Amino acid sequence: MERRIVDLINENKVQDIRNELLELNIVDIANVLEEVDKHQLVMIFRILPKDVASGVFAYIPVELQQHLVESITDKEVKGIIDELFLDDAVDFIEEMPANIVKKVLKNTDEELRKLINQLLNYPDYSAGSIMTVEYVDLKKEMTVKEAIGHIKKTGVDKETINTCYVIGKNRTLEGVVSIRKLILSNDDQIIKDILNDDVISIKTTDDQENTAQLFKKYDLTAMPVVDNENRLVGIITVDDIVDIIEQENTEDLQKMAAMQPSEEEYLKTGVFELAKHRITWLLILMLSATFTGNIIKRFEDVLQSVVVLTAFIPMLMDTGGNAGSQSSTLIIRGLALGEISMSDALKVFWKELRVSVVVGLVLAFVNFLRIFYLEGVGAMVSLTVCITLFMTVVLAKVVGGLLPIVAKSVKLDPAIMASPLITTIVDAFSLIIYFKTAHMLIGI
Amino acid sequence: MERRIVDLINENKVQDIRNELLELNIVDIANVLEEVDKHQLVMIFRILPKDVASGVFAYIPVELQQHLVESITDKEVKGIIDELFLDDAVDFIEEMPANIVKKVLKNTDEELRKLINQLLNYPDYSAGSIMTVEYVDLKKEMTVKEAIGHIKKTGVDKETINTCYVIGKNRTLEGVVSIRKLILSNDDQIIKDILNDDVISIKTTDDQENTAQLFKKYDLTAMPVVDNENRLVGIITVDDIVDIIEQENTEDLQKMAAMQPSEEEYLKTGVFELAKHRITWLLILMLSATFTGNIIKRFEDVLQSVVVLTAFIPMLMDTGGNAGSQSSTLIIRGLALGEISMSDALKVFWKELRVSVVVGLVLAFVNFLRIFYLEGVGAMVSLTVCITLFMTVVLAKVVGGLLPIVAKSVKLDPAIMASPLITTIVDAFSLIIYFKTAHMLIGI
Numbered sequence: 001m002e003r004r005i006v007d008l009i010n011e012n013k014v015q016d017i018r019n020e021l022l023e024l025n026i027v028d029i030a031n032v033l034e035e036v037d038k039h040q041l042v043m044i045f046r047i048l049p050k051d052v053a054s055g056v057f058a059y060i061p062v063e064l065q066q067h068l069v070e071s072i073t074d075k076e077v078k079g080i081i082d083e084l085f086l087d088d089a090v091d092f093i094e095e096m097p098a099n100i101v102k103k104v105l106k107n108t109d110e111e112l113r114k115l116i117n118q119l120l121n122y123p124d125y126s127a128g129s130i131m132t133v134e135y136v137d138l139k140k141e142m143t144v145k146e147a148i149g150h151i152k153k154t155g156v157d158k159e160t161i162n163t164c165y166v167i168g169k170n171r172t173l174e175g176v177v178s179i180r181k182l183i184l185s186n187d188d189q190i191i192k193d194i195l196n197d198d199v200i201s202i203k204t205t206d207d208q209e210n211t212a213q214l215f216k217k218y219d220l221t222a223m224p225v226v227d228n229e230n231r232l233v234g235i236i237t238v239d240d241i242v243d244i245i246e247q248e249n250t251e252d253l254q255k256m257a258a259m260q261p262s263e264e265e266y267l268k269t270g271v272f273e274l275a276k277h278r279i280t281w282l283l284i285l286m287l288s289a290t291f292t293g294n295i296i297k298r299f300e301d302v303l304q305s306v307v308v309l310t311a312f313i314p315m316l317m318d319t320g321g322n323a324g325s326q327s328s329t330l331i332i333r334g335l336a337l338g339e340i341s342m343s344d345a346l347k348v349f350w351k352e353l354r355v356s357v358v359v360g361l362v363l364a365f366v367n368f369l370r371i372f373y374l375e376g377v378g379a380m381v382s383l384t385v386c387i388t389l390f391m392t393v394v395l396a397k398v399v400g401g402l403l404p405i406v407a408k409s410v411k412l413d414p415a416i417m418a419s420p421l422i423t424t425i426v427d428a429f430s431l432i433i434y435f436k437t438a439h440m441l442i443g444i
Numbered sequence: 445m446e447r448r449i450v451d452l453i454n455e456n457k458v459q460d461i462r463n464e465l466l467e468l469n470i471v472d473i474a475n476v477l478e479e480v481d482k483h484q485l486v487m488i489f490r491i492l493p494k495d496v497a498s499g500v501f502a503y504i505p506v507e508l509q510q511h512l513v514e515s516i517t518d519k520e521v522k523g524i525i526d527e528l529f530l531d532d533a534v535d536f537i538e539e540m541p542a543n544i545v546k547k548v549l550k551n552t553d554e555e556l557r558k559l560i561n562q563l564l565n566y567p568d569y570s571a572g573s574i575m576t577v578e579y580v581d582l583k584k585e586m587t588v589k590e591a592i593g594h595i596k597k598t599g600v601d602k603e604t605i606n607t608c609y610v611i612g613k614n615r616t617l618e619g620v621v622s623i624r625k626l627i628l629s630n631d632d633q634i635i636k637d638i639l640n641d642d643v644i645s646i647k648t649t650d651d652q653e654n655t656a657q658l659f660k661k662y663d664l665t666a667m668p669v670v671d672n673e674n675r676l677v678g679i680i681t682v683d684d685i686v687d688i689i690e691q692e693n694t695e696d697l698q699k700m701a702a703m704q705p706s707e708e709e710y711l712k713t714g715v716f717e718l719a720k721h722r723i724t725w726l727l728i729l730m731l732s733a734t735f736t737g738n739i740i741k742r743f744e745d746v747l748q749s750v751v752v753l754t755a756f757i758p759m760l761m762d763t764g765g766n767a768g769s770q771s772s773t774l775i776i777r778g779l780a781l782g783e784i785s786m787s788d789a790l791k792v793f794w795k796e797l798r799v800s801v802v803v804g805l806v807l808a809f810v811n812f813l814r815i816f817y818l819e820g821v822g823a824m825v826s827l828t829v830c831i832t833l834f835m836t837v838v839l840a841k842v843v844g845g846l847l848p849i850v851a852k853s854v855k856l857d858p859a860i861m862a863s864p865l866i867t868t869i870v871d872a873f874s875l876i877i878y879f880k881t882a883h884m885l886i887g888i
C-alpha cells in the first residue's frame with residue numbers, strides 16, 4: 001500500500017496520490033512522507049487538507065519538520081501551528097533552531113504565542129513541559145445538558161473530551177467528570193452532584209517520571225496539571241505517557257549498559273554521535289581497571305609460583321560481574337517502578353545476603369566438582385578458587401543490591417551505578433580475596 | 445490518610461472506616477487492604493458497596509484475592525465476579541488454584557462462564573488473553589441520537605464508551621466512532637456517514653507485544669480484537685497496554701542481566717525463588733568460562749615468561765564486555781521498539797564496524813599513553829595490549845550488534861543473547877588475540 005503510493009508519487013499523479021493518502025491513517029501518511037524526496041515532501045504536504053496536514057506534521061521526524069517549515073509560506077506555517085495541539089507545537093518548537101522558531105512565533109497570534117512561551121518555560125522533563133492546555137472545563141452549577149452543549153461548542157479543538165474538568169473561582173480544580181458519566185446521567189442533573197472530587201492531579205513542576213507512575217497506579221487516560229494554588233493549567237494524556245515510559249526505559253537501559261542516554265533512534269544516529277555516547281564510560285571503566293591490574297602486579301609472585309591460579313581469574317571475574325548485575329538490575333528496576341524505596345535498604349541487604357549465600361554455595365560446589373574431580377586441579381587450589389567464588393558472589397550481590405539505593409539516596413541516578421561500575425569494584429575485591437586465600441591455603 | 449484508616453480499623457470503628465474508605469480512590473483502598481490483617485480484610489471488604497468492592501478486588505494482590513474468595517459465601521463470590529470487568533475476572537481466575545476456580549465458576553451464570561472459558565482458552569500473551577468483551581457496539585444504520593440512546597442504556601457495564609465499534613452482518617467490524625465524534629455530530633446524522641473505516645485492529649492470536657507496538661504507533665486508547673473472519677470479539681484498553689509495556693520491559697531487563705524473567709515484585713519474592721531465577725544462567729556462564737580458563741592454561745608458558753601480561757587481562761576482558769553490551773543493548777532495544785528489523789543486519793554491521801574502529805582507536809591510544817609513558821611498561825608489551833584492546837573492542841561491538849539480530853532470525857529471544865553470553869564469546873577470542881599478538885611481537 002505505502003509502496004504503491006511512493007510509486008504514484010514518483011509518477012507525479014497528484015489526484016491519485018491525494019485519494020490514496022486520504023485512505024490512510026495520519027501515522028501511515030507520515031511514514032510515506034519519510035520515504036520520498038524533499039521536494040516531493042513539500043508538494044504532497046500541500047495537497048493534503050489542512051487538518052490532515054497538521055496531524056501528519058506532528059508525526060514526521062524533526063529534520064522533515066524543519067525542511068517543511070523552511071520551504072512553505074508564512075501563511076502555511078500559521079495554518080499548521082493553529083491546527084496543531086499545543087503540546088505537539090511546543091515539542092516541535094523545542095527541537096528547532098532559532099531562525100525557525102522566529103519564523104514560527106512570528107506567524108502565531110499573540111494569545112497562542114503567549115501560551116507557547118509559557119509551556120516552553122517549564123523545566124525539561126517536568127509535567128508542565130509535556131502538558132497541553134486544550135481541555136474541556138465545566139462549571140459546578142451547569143446541568144448535564146448545558147455541559148454537553150458546552151462540549152459540542154468547544155470540544156472540536158480539545159485534545160480529549162473523555163474527561164472534563166470542573167473548575168471553580170480563579171480556575172481552581174474542583175473535580176472531574178468523565179464523558180461516560182455525562183452520557184449516562186439525566187439531562188437535568190447538576191454537575192456538582194455527579195462530579196468526582198477525588199482527583200489525582202500533578203503539579204507543573206513535578207517530574208514526568210512521577211506523572212507516569214501515577215498514570216500506571218490509577219490506570220488513568222488523562223490527568224490534570226495544577227499550579228501551586230491548585231489552579232488548573234493543563235492536562236496530560238496517556239498517549240504522551242506511553243512515549244515517556246518507553247523513553248525512560250530506553251534511557252535506563254542505556255545508562256545500565258554504560259552509555260550516555262540518547263533519545264535518537266539507532267539507525268538514524270551518526271557514527272561519531274554513537275561513538276561519543278559510548279566512549280566516556282568505556283574510558284572511565286578502562287582506567288579504573290588499572291586498580292585491578294595493580295592488584296595482580298602486587299601479587300605477581302603468587303601467580304608466578306602457582307601459575308594455574310591465573311586460569312581461574314576470568315571465571316571469577318565474569319561470575320562476580322554477572323551475579324552483581326543480576327542484583328543491581330532487579331533493584332534499579334524496582335526503584336524505577338516504585339516497588340522499592342530507599343527505606344527498604346535493610347530488607348534488600350538481608351534478602352540479597354541470603355540469596356547470595358544460596359547461589360554462592362551452589363556455584364562453589366559445582367565448580368569444586370568440576371575442577372577438582374574433572375580437571376584434576378590440586379585440592380588447595382580448588383578450595384582457594386571455590387572459597388573466592390563464594391565470597392565474590394556474596395559481595396557482588398550485596399554491593400549490587402545496595403549501590404543503586406545508595407545512589408538514589410544521594411540523588412544520583414541508580415541506573416548509572418549498574419553493572420559496569422559494580423563489576424570494577426567487585427573485580428578488585430575478588431582478586432584481593434583470591435590472593436589472600438591462596439596465601440593462607442597454599443602458603444605462598 | 446491511609447495510616448489513619450489502618451488505625452481506625454484496629455479500633456474496629458466500622459462506620460468511620462466505611463466513610464473514610466469511600467473518600468478514597470479504589471486503588472488506594474486496595475493499598476489499605478494490603479496493610480491489614482486477614483480477618484480484618486474480609487470484614488472491611490464486606491462493608492464496602494458491591495461496585496466498590498469488586499473494583500478494589502481487581503487491584504489487590506493474588507494472595508489476598510484467594511484468601512477473600514476462600515472466606516466469603518458463594519453468593520458474595522457471584523456478586524464480585526458479576527461486577528468485575530471480564531478481563532479482570534479472567535486475570536484473577538488464571539492465577540487461582542483449581543479449587544478456587546471451581547468455586548468461582550460454579551457461582552457464575554452460564555453465559556458468563558462460557559465467556560470466561562473462551563477467554564481462558566486463548567494462548568498466554570495473546571491479544572485474546574488480555575481483551576475484554578465489554579465494549580459498545582453500534583449499527584451502521586443508527587442515527588447519532590439512537591446511538592447515544594443505546595450507549596445510555598448499555599454503557600454502564602462497558603469498560604469504555606470512549607470508542608464505539610460499528611458492526612455489520614455476523615458481527616464483522618466495519619468501523620469505529622469515537623464518543624467525541626458522536627457528541628460533536630448532529631442528532632440526525634447516520635453512523636454510516638461519520639464512522640471511521642480505517643480501523644487499526646488485531647487478531648485474537650496476535651502477540652500482546654505487537655498489540656502494544658500498534659498502540660504506541662497510532663497513539664490509541666483502545667483497539668478492537670477480531671477473529672480470522674474479521675468479526676469483532678473484544679477490545680483491549682490502553683491501561684492494560686501500559687502494564688504490558690512495563691512487564692515486557694522488566695522481562696527484557698531480567699533476561700539481559702542473565703536471569704529467568706519473573707513477573708513478581710522483588711520484595712514479595714522469596715529467597716529460594718529469587719535464587720532459582722538467577723542460578724541457571726550463572727551456572728551456564730560459569731561453566732562456559734572454562735573455555736577462557738583453558739585458553740589461559742594453553743598459553744601458560746607465555747604468561748610465565750612475561751608475567752606482566754597477566755595484569756592486563758582484567759582490563760581487556762572488562763572493556764570487551766562493556767563495549768559488547770553497549771552494542772547489544774542498543775540493538776535489543778531497537779528490535780523491541782520496532783526501530784530495527786532483521787533486514788537491517790547489514791546496516792548494523794557496517795555501523796558497528798565504524799563506531800568500533802573509532803572507539804577502539806581512542807581507547808587503544810589513551811591506554812598506550814598510560815601504560816607506556818606513565819607506567820613504564822615495555823614498548824612491545826604496551827603495543828601487544830593496545831592492539832588486543834583495539835581488536836577486542838571491534839570484535840565485541842560487531843558481535844554485540846549482530847548476535848541479537850541472528851537470535852531473532854532463528855526465533856530466539858534477542859534479550860537472552862545479551863551481555864553475559866557475548867562477554868563469554870568475546871573473552872575467549874580476546875585472549876587468543878592477546879597471546880597470538882604477544883607471540884608475534886615479543887617472540888614468545
